[in-house]
Amino acid sequence: MEMSFEEKLQELESIVEKLENGQLSLDESIDLFEKGIKLVRECDANLKNARMKVEKLIEENNELRSEPCELRDTG
Amino acid sequence: MFFEEKGIYTVHEFTQAIKAVLISGNFNDVWIRGEVSNFKNHSSGHRYFTLKDKSSSVQCVMFKWYGQNLRFELEHGMKVLILGDLDVYEQKGQYQLKVRMIRPDGIGELYKAYEQLKNRLEKEGLFSPLHKRPLPAFPEKIGVATSETGAVLHDILTVLNRRYPVSVLFVPTIVQGEYAAQSIVRSIELLNRTDADLMILGRGGGSIEDLWAFNEEIVAQAVYNSRIPVISAIGHETDYTIADFVADKRAPTPSAAAEIAVPEKNELLGRISMYSNRLIQHQRRYITDRTSYVRELKKRVDLHLFRERLVNYMQYLDEIVQRQTQGIQRMIEIKRAMFSAHAGKLDAVSPLATLSRGYSIALKLPGKTLVRSVNDVEKMDEVQIIVNDGKIRCDVKDKEACIWK
Secondary structure (H helix, E strand, O other): OOOOHHHHHHHHHHHHHHHHHOOOOHHHHHHHHHHHHHHHHHHHHHHHHOOOEEEEEEEEOOEEEEEEOOOOOOO | OHHHHHOOOOHHHHHHHHHHHHHOOOOOOEEEEEEEEEEEEOOOOOEEEEEEOOOOEEEEEEOHHHHOOOOOOOOOOOEEEEEEEEEEEHHHOEEEEEEEEEEEOHHHHHHHHHHHHHHHHHHOOOOOHHHOOOOOOOOOEEEEEEOOOOHHHHHHHHHHHHHOOOEEEEEEOOOOOOOHHHHHHHHHHHHHOOOOOEEEEEEOOOOOOOOHHHHOHHHHHHHHHOOOOEEEEEOOOOOOOHHHHHOOEEOOOHHHHHHHHOOOHHHHHHHHHHHHHHHHHHHHHHHHHHHHHHHHHHHHOOHHHHHHHHHHHHHHHHHHHHHHHHHHHHHHHHHHHHHHHHHHHHHHOOHHHHHHOOOOEEEEOOOOEEOOOHHHOOOOOEEEEEEOOEEEEEEOOOOOOOOOO
C-alpha cells in the first residue's frame, strides 16, 4: 500500500535528521539520500497534482452513495 | 366665585378623572415587548417591576393570582412579552400596567434554555477538553455538513482549494427551522459512516433563533458521539452555540474552519524544498568530507613516508640497545666494587690471618671439633694442629689447666 502524504513527509523529516545527525557509512548515507530525494519528488508531485474533488453524499434506502457535486457559482 | 365656576378638582378627583379617560381608551389587553428591570418579588406574592426599552419605561405590577401560573422567574434584563391593562395607581398619580400574563420574548426564552442546557451539558462532561479528538494533520477527505444554499459551502471550498485541495464530501443539511436539528444529527451520522477523516459543521450568521438548532441537545450529543473530529463554524465570530462547545475545534467562521482543517499547500511545498536542500547540501558535504579523508589516508600510506618512519624506528631501536648495554655494564661494575669491599671485610676476620701471624688451631679428631679448653680433650685423643703452612697430627700425652690472664 502506498504511504499517505503524512507518512511520506514524516519519513522525509526523519531521513533528513538521520543524515544530519548520524554517523553513517557511505552506503547507508547514499541509500538514505536516494530515498529522501524520492520522497521529495513524490510529496512535491502529490501536492502539485492535488485537485479538489467535491462529492455530494446521498443516502437511499439506508445505502450511502456519492455523486459529483454540481456547484452553483456563488462567488 | 370665578374659580368655583371653573370648577376646582381635588387631587383625588383629578386623578380619578385622568384614570377614567385612560381606562376608557384602547389600552386594555395590550401586548408590550420590553426588558425587565427593578424586579421585586414582594412578600405579599405580588411582583413589581419596570418594563423598559432603550428610551422609555413603564411601571408594572403582576398580582399574585395572575403570577401563580408563571413558569419561570423574572430576572433583571430578561426580555419579555407582557399582556396587561393600563391602570392608574392613584396614590402616586402614576399610570402602570396591570400584568396578566408574561411570556419570555423569543430570544430571552432561548437564552434561558441555552444557559440551562449549557450548564447541564458542561456538568455532564460534553465540553471536556479530555474528550476532544485531535484533528488529523493532513486530512484526505473532509466532510462538510451545511446548507446547500448560501455562501458557507462556497467559502469553505474556496479556502480548501486555495490552501490544500482535498476530497470533500458534502452533505446537504437543513440548518434552520423546525427540521434543522434532526437534519444536522443525520448528517453527522451519515458522515460517520464514510471514510471522511474530519468534518466541518457550518452555518452562516444569523440571530440566535436562526442558529437555534445548534443549541439543541440532540445535536450536542451527535457531535459528542461523532467518531470523526468535528470543527464547528456556526454563525459569526461572536456567536457561541452549544455545538461549538462540544465540537473538537471551534472556528469563528466557515472560511476559518477550512483554514484550520488543512495545512497550507505553499507552506508544505516550502518545507519539502527545504528538506530537499538539506538533503543535497548534506550529501554534498558528506561526499566532500569522505573524499578528503580518503586523500588523507592515502597520504599516510605513502611509501616514502613509510621508509622514513621505518628508518626512524630502526635508529630508535639501536639507541635502545646501546642504552641497555651501557646499563648492564654499569651494573656489573657496581657489583664488582661491592664484591671487593665485602672481600676485604671478610679477610680481616678470617682465621687464616691468625695463622699467618704465628698462631695455630687445634682440632679434635676424628670430628675436627675446635679445641678451646683442656676439657675438650682426653689423654690419648688424636688432635690435628693447623699452622700457617700445614697440618700436624698429634696424640694428647697430658693436659693441665692453667690460668693465663
